[in-house]
Amino acid sequence: MAEKEFKLPDVGEGVAEGELVNWLVAPGDTVTEDQPVAEVETDKALVEVPSPYNGTVKELHVEAGQMVPVGDVIVTYNVPEEGEDEPSESPAPAAEPEPDAGAEPEAESDRDTAPADDGAATEAAAESSGRVFAPPSARRLARELGVDIGAVDGSGPGGRVTEGDVRAHAESGGAADDGADGGSSGPKQVDIGSKTAAVSKTGDGESGGAAAAGATPSSVEAAGRDRTLAVPATREAAGEAGVDLDDVPTDESRDGEAFVTTEQVRQYAQAVKEAKAAESAAGADDPGAPAAPAETGNGAAASREPESVPYRGVRRTIGKQMAESKYTAPHVSHHDTAVVDELVDTRADLKARAEERDVKLSYMPFVMKALVAGLKEFPTLNSELREDDEEILLKKEYNLGIAVATDAGLMVPVVKHVDEKSILELAEEVNDLATRARERKVTREEMQGGTFTITNFGAIGGEYATPIINYPETAIMGLGAIDERPVAEHGEVRAAHTLPLSLSIDHRVIDGAEAGRFTNFVMERLENPSLLLLE
Template sequence: MAFEFELPDVGEGIAEGEIVEWHVSAGDRVEEDQVMADVETDKAVVDLPAPVTGTVLELHAGEGEMVPVGTVVATIEVEGEVPDEEVEETAEPADEAAESAEEAADAAGDATDGSTPAEAGEAVEAATGDGRVFAPPNVRRLARELGVDITAVDGSGPGGRITEGDVRTTAESGGADDAGDAPKSAVTRVSGEEGDGTGAAGGGATAGGGAATTATVETADREQTLATPATRNLADELDVDLDEVPTDKTRDGEAYVEEADVRAFAEAREAAEAAEPAVGEAGGAAAPESASAAAAGERETREPYTGIRRTIGQQMEKSAFTAPRAAHYDQADVSALVETRERLKARAEEQGIKLTYMPFIIKAIVAALKEYPELNTELDEDTEEIIYKHYYNIGIAVATDAGLMVPVLKDADKKGMLQIASEVNELASKARERKVSPQEMQGGTFTITNFGVFGGEYALPIINHPETAILGLGSIEQRPVVEEGETTESSRNASDTAASTGEVVARHTLPLSVAIDHRVIDGAEAAQFCNTVIEYLENPELLLLE
């Protein structure tokens, strides 16, 4: 039996994902939980595991394609079940319905030990059609490990999405399934046909002419369409998405398309393309076409504003238009810190840890946040309350090829210098390699952005909303500093008031840029916070007390 594998919510509440790379092809055999593809969400690149064991019949989304959650991305022939083409196509509708009910009962019976036919049918219904269960892969794996029937779990997340807590609650309340294997809710059973061009497949098929035909050719927008294998083959040959073909015919309550409908739609599309060739050329430039245009010497190219890049933009826009920013700039003489780190580097390397300046800065920030908790807050605009966070999760902005990502060091106040160094290095490496998980980029209370690694001294960083403050770091370099000296006899004679002399010397300094949400934090508090950070950085031995 063929199963349609729908893109699950591979993060927490995502709406769509981009297929970065397929690790399987049509005809390949896959094991349950085997990674089939890399999917880029608005937070990170995550694995897309196979929900069942079987053979891949068709991939419905191409690499680089944006796919909404719930869209079919692959059709898999499940091992041990009767292939679709062996199902009798000439059976009467009533007979087909009866056979489908029996098959559903059998399938659920396999997964639920001792279930009655009626109960088994309900289990399958809960995992397919309108009763689809929404849960990310990690939650499904937990359900299998705990022997919980995922279809029997009440989801408490957005839109009824099931979380790990829901699964554990069900397991603790005795809702575990003796058989231990529940139907996979990210999969929808196909009734009697092989995988079609639903959802993303159609998007890929019509990418060449969709922009030109959408405005002039009547199209449908369905999630599921019934058709015979011959009709599906014809649709593939003509690059037609069956879900876009208009039809008034139905079968078993679902839209039904025949060969004549497909041919008529394809002819109408070709006529529209011939009449308006310029629309397709101007309207739907994809990234590969943009690259070709650049190579051909075009003055402008376009690329999709999607994935992490779009998420960054939306977050920055929300912050800029929500939080009125104020900034404070200062500079720390970190000569003692440079010497301290230099002495400790070898000791850290003996333990396999690269010791940078960041762990010292994080410890100084946590100490300052404890003295000035206003900068470790969030403004709840709905309840009009300021939330003071009594935990310290420090976000570290990391520049990657995909854009800026902010993994979070959790509970920084409870960790030693070397543990912070190790975890920061690991998080930064995972971010650059696009392997950081969504969970590792959530829950921050204060953020550090180190633009100094690219040169420069000061900047006005945008606050990582809903946080209320962010600290920007310039480059640590030797800069001229006036070092105060003793008052001399000649200077006293030259003036009635005591005058001090100073000498310009080269010292290692660190420029600091603090941006605050002025709705919650006053400029004086930002300055005092910055002064405290400077005190710890200029006297690193104080960090031993933290």
């Protein structure tokens, strides 16, 4: 056996370091090439880092939560030398444990290249060792479809399993067969290292933590596993609630490992909290009972000591970007209000037709179309100032960034070529990007190339704001909440649906008068949505 050191690779353009959020393997685990071994959060995204070797994990050099510079050694493998037999995996055909596919974007280093030897000997070796040759993308798809990747016949070189193989297996009923032996009733036994933890599945799909809500702390059943898979947002929720993930009951697993969701953490934390309250009440009735310990969670008796939260990853990138924009571009904000009764009626008329096509229709696609019309009329708002070259670049593409609030901070996925897409196409794409951004599945490439940004603070009830420009863009439009407000018309006041607008501009490039004319142009199309048919 030979020792091989694996250094943290460059997981994104311009990335110098990353936070190792979670290890997906432990010393002694057998790994295969391309198998994800760690989750790393950079200042751009959360990615899976795949193993470059087939072998056994000898040593992990970095603790979870530690910042690691690109190029530092993070893990050492024992790798078979040429002519040696590769280490065999456990007899179970299940694939290696991996986190939920909905948690992060695919790593740039994911690849579909085949092993060098694609002959019958390679197929036989893979078959005899129980290993599965599959890229992370295929493994991720298998998890999403509920397919045991070890049961999929690979059609790629050397028996490699492709995404098409996984889909074909699922369509042939393989996903149902894979879980048939477990059934849906009674506790499910999941092998976790040296322990076997029971994870119950109730009829209504709730975890055991909810069922224990009325119990005392001694009767709140803790799973007590050695290892639990969870996405970073769930781990953060567990930390905030003071809950040990290994104690949270779950009815889910990923490749033989228990998998816990954020909702299950909340249910379990609530169960523990209510149980402690019940115990305290029981102690109050019994003068001889020992005093209950002070609450250490988020309750009224929680510690008043300040809590230190790491400022890194995506949050730090957002901070740097906002600071650069605010201190580089002199911001000016222009506010106005559009009366959008006709837009409200138009959207209501089209909403049912959109639902027939399985599309949720919001006001955003109409606003996007109106903004693109305005950007074509006033091109300096779709521009970039290149100071070093002493020029203003007027862009001819209309790629609108949509700011989305997530657990990790504000992310801005970009809808490309808005001028070439219909209202329904935009609605479908916006919904998809926003959902994947919240689930940390949006890729770095999908957050690049924007020419103008929209931020919808009205979604949480606001009216006006002074949004910060998404530098190096030169303008951003903020949307308030569409609501009924008093409007004076022809000497009378009536209730009308209005949309507050807040436009921030880079005053080095755009004059205030031009910002006002641009806003009026956009408002005209929002107030008379039939004009959008001319675009």
